[in-house]
Amino acid sequence: MPELPEVETVARGLQRHIVGRRILSVTLGKTDFIDNPAEIEHELPGRKIRGVERYGKFLLLRLSPKENARETGCETALLVHLGMTGMLRPQSAGQPHARHTHVVALLDDGRELRYTDARRFGRMAYLEGESLQEELRRFGADPLEARLEDFAARIRGKRARIKALLLDQKVLRGVGNIYADESLWKAKIHPKRLGARLRREEVEELYRALQGILQRAIVMRGSSIADFLDAEGQPGEYQRQHRAYGREGKACFRCKAKIKRVIVAGRSSYFCPHCQRAPRGGKRRRGAKR
DNA sequence: CTCGATCCCTGGACGC
DNA sequence: TGCGTCCAGGGATCGA
Numbered sequence: 484m485p486e487l488p489e490v491e492t493v494a495r496g497l498q499r500h501i502v503g504r505r506i507l508s509v510t511l512g513k514t515d516f517i518d519n520p521a522e523i524e525h526e527l528p529g530r531k532i533r534g535v536e537r538y539g540k541f542l543l544l545r546l547s548p549k550e551n552a553r554e555t556g557c558e559t560a561l562l563v564h565l566g567m568t569g570m571l572r573p574q575s576a577g578q579p580h581a582r583h584t585h586v587v588a589l590l591d592d593g594r595e596l597r598y599t600d601a602r603r604f605g606r607m608a609y610l611e612g613e614s615l616q617e618e619l620r621r622f623g624a625d626p627l628e629a630r631l632e633d634f635a636a637r638i639r640g641k642r643a644r645i646k647a648l649l650l651d652q653k654v655l656r657g658v659g660n661i662y663a664d665e666s667l668w669k670a671k672i673h674p675k676r677l678g679a680r681l682r683r684e685e686v687e688e689l690y691r692a693l694q695g696i697l698q699r700a701i702v703m704r705g706s707s708i709a710d711f712l713d714a715e716g717q718p719g720e721y722q723r724q725h726r727a728y729g730r731e732g733k734a735c736f737r738c739k740a741k742i743k744r745v746i747v748a749g750r751s752s753y754f755c756p757h758c759q760r761a762p763r764g765g766k767r768r769r770g771a772k773r
Numbered sequence: 774c775t776c777g778a779t780c781c782c783t784g785g786a787c788g789c
Numbered sequence: 790t791g792c793g794t795c796c797a798g799g800g801a802t803c804g805a
Binding site: 484749 | 798799800
């Protein structure tokens with residue numbers, strides 16, 4: 484499940500392998516995850532891949548300008564969201580296509596940049612100029628770039644549960660279920676606590692926990708739970724470091740209490756009931772009707 | 774504003 | 790071995 488560290492890992496791999504390449508042609512399979520398939524087919528051929536960036540959980544492939552817009556400075560990019568099972572990687576054109584390969588871009592070095600996605604929870608969009616900027620503005624701060632003050636304001640200014648806030652891409656871009664749970668465990672904060680109710684020190688603790696975990700996960704090239712592979716087809720190693728996620732019933736690494744699982748914000752949330760204390764009145768407030 | 778529910782989709786785990 | 794069922798989850802959307 485590609486979150487910030489996994490997408491960063493893919494972006495770095497792509498930087499090494501496809502930057503500078505020109506796209507010669509595009510072939511599409513199923514297209515229900517593409518904003519405008521016809522545009523992808525028509526706009527990409529002839530364009531050079533100038534750079535690859537991560538933007539939250541998106542890969543941003545910066546493209547050379549359109550033929551008729553050389554001077555306008557109009558930025559163009561291919562946005563790729565890997566969803567749950569998306570993979571983007573270059574392979575030699577001779578190699579057989581993996582199952583669920585839905586986008587194939589032939590490159591000028593004879594290789595193909597292939598997008599495969601079994602569940603098609605991903606997204607692909609070609610964007611340019613103002614619509615690109617507009618799309619990027621929809622998202623919150625990058626957790627690795629945000630200053631503590633900004634992070635704190637984003638969290639404490641909201642009454643939603645902290646888990647929901649961490650997952651909300653408009654608040655922070657790039658955090659998903661795994662790293663939300665891992666950072667809450669590290670900071671000893673229960674997922675159902677309300678953002679606005681966190682103490683100053685807790686927010687600071689969470690900020691440091693989140694940054695530290697994301698950085699360490701990037702070094703280990705992300706977590707491979709089911710089938711995540713980076714741009715070079717390699718799995719990540721960070722799943723071995725998980726302290727909460729996926730550990731229901733197992734002993735907490737700090738206190739040996741059994742890790743519990745609850746649904747918060749519609750997602751499985753793993754936490755230590757001893758280290759991460761439930762909020763006061765977390766069930767139903769006393770005397771509240773119904 | 775925030776919530777839960779629902780849908781999208783497929784593969785893997787599990788029970789029989 | 791095979792079949793049915795459940796679950797995983799990021800994000801959009803809708804009604805409460």
